Amino acid sequence: MNFLIINFFLISILLLTTFYIFKTTSLISIVALTGIFTLVCAAIYVNLDAVDVAFTEAAVGSGISTILMVMAVAKLPEGKKNQLLNLFPSIVLSVSIVIVLMLIIANLPLLGDPNAPIHLHVTPEYIKESKSIFHIPNVVTNILASYRGFDTLGETIVIFTAGLGVIVLLTSNTLNRKTKFKKKVKK
Amino acid sequence: MIFFIALAILGLSILFCVYRAAKGPTPFDRILSISSIGTIMALGIAVHGFAFNRPDFVDIALMYILLNFLGTIAILKFYKMKGKKKV
Numbered sequence: 001m002n003f004l005i006i007n008f009f010l011i012s013i014l015l016l017t018t019f020y021i022f023k024t025t026s027l028i029s030i031v032a033l034t035g036i037f038t039l040v041c042a043a044i045y046v047n048l049d050a051v052d053v054a055f056t057e058a059a060v061g062s063g064i065s066t067i068l069m070v071m072a073v074a075k076l077p078e079g080k081k082n083q084l085l086n087l088f089p090s091i092v093l094s095v096s097i098v099i100v101l102m103l104i105i106a107n108l109p110l111l112g113d114p115n116a117p118i119h120l121h122v123t124p125e126y127i128k129e130s131k132s133i134f135h136i137p138n139v140v141t142n143i144l145a146s147y148r149g150f151d152t153l154g155e156t157i158v159i160f161t162a163g164l165g166v167i168v169l170l171t172s173n174t175l176n177r178k179t180k181f182k183k184k185v186k187k
Numbered sequence: 188m189i190f191f192i193a194l195a196i197l198g199l200s201i202l203f204c205v206y207r208a209a210k211g212p213t214p215f216d217r218i219l220s221i222s223s224i225g226t227i228m229a230l231g232i233a234v235h236g237f238a239f240n241r242p243d244f245v246d247i248a249l250m251y252i253l254l255n256f257l258g259t260i261a262i263l264k265f266y267k268m269k270g271k272k273k274v
Contacts, residue, residue, distance in 0.1 A: 002191060006235070009198050013205060020209035028265065029208075032217045035258055036208060039228050042251070046232050051247060058247075062225075063254035067261040074265050 003047065010044045027076070031069045038062045048111070052140075071170045190238035197231045218262050225255030 014037065021033045038061030045054035109116035130142040144152050201224060208220040229248040236244035 002238070006194065013201060016205055016209075020205075024209070026214075028214060028262070029217050032214075032221050032262060033208060035221055036205065036224055039225055039251070039255070043228050043232065046235065046244065046247065051244065055247060055250065058251055058254055062251075063257055066258040070261045070265045074268055 006047050007044065010040055010047065013040050014044075027073045028070070031066060031073060034069070035062055035066045038065070068166060068170070075170065190234050193234045194231060194238060197227050197234065201227050201231075214262075214266065218259060221262075222255060222259045225251060225258075229255070 017033055017037045017040065021030055021037070024030055024033065038057060041061065042054045042057040045051070045057055113119075126143055126147070127139060130139055130146070131137060134142050134146045136142050136146070204220045204224045204227065208217050208224070211217045211220060229251040232248040232251065233245050236242045236248075
């Protein structure tokens with residue numbers, strides 16, 4: 001019961017934050033409010049006992065992504081306000097996505113149900129075999145590094161490429177240099 | 188029981204901070220409120236761990252505080268840069 005009350009409270013804070021993200025017009029406040037949003041998401045994951053997911057959410061969502069967004073806002077020209085476009089298509093899209101998700105939720109197994117399909121497919125084999133095959137005591141490390149080693153390698157390459165792209169985008173000063181050069185030529 | 192009362196009080200204070208973050212006339216109100224929301228969240232995770240008999244979660248609360256500090260520093264640096272541009 002307490003668990004449910006905490007979850008309800010956190011989700012209502014999420015709704016409130018989303019509403020204010022929608023209402024504010026200054027970009028940097030939107031970035032700040034998004035930081036609150038991801039922190040509350042991480043707290044929800046802790047409440048659902050998914051501590052590793054909460055760790056990732058806090059590190060990526062609240063830590064790195066806030067900093068990257070602030071850097072991106074710093075690159076933008078000043079004085080431009082966030083304008084609200086035509087809202088009708090986005091409202092229709094989000095309402096239809098909510099309806100589809102609700103329909104899916106009705107068919108999901110209960111939270112923590114031991115007979116859910118995901119707990120019956122390969123997980124028992126992983127738990128039984130992994131230590132005798134790979135001699136690593138941690139099952140999660142076994143799955144990520146041994147059973148799904150190639151998958152993890154691919155993910156690492158994707159994340160590395162994304163990081164390179166972000167660094168190139170945020171640290172390049174080529175545009176500024178060109179404009180400075182043009183100004184010098186004109187003088 | 189005392190842990191749940193503590194959780195309720197922390198939740199109430201988060202609500203006040205969200206109000207300040209949304210209404211805050213200056214950006215610095217927002218930064219302050221975000222930083223305090225992060226601190227309250229870390230406290231909440233620690234109290235949550237004790238309330239549900241799993242005190243190992245205190246490590247996560249510590250990491251939250253560190254990350255929150257990083258975010259605050261980043262936004263403050265942004266304002267420092269902006270101030271330099273104007274001068």
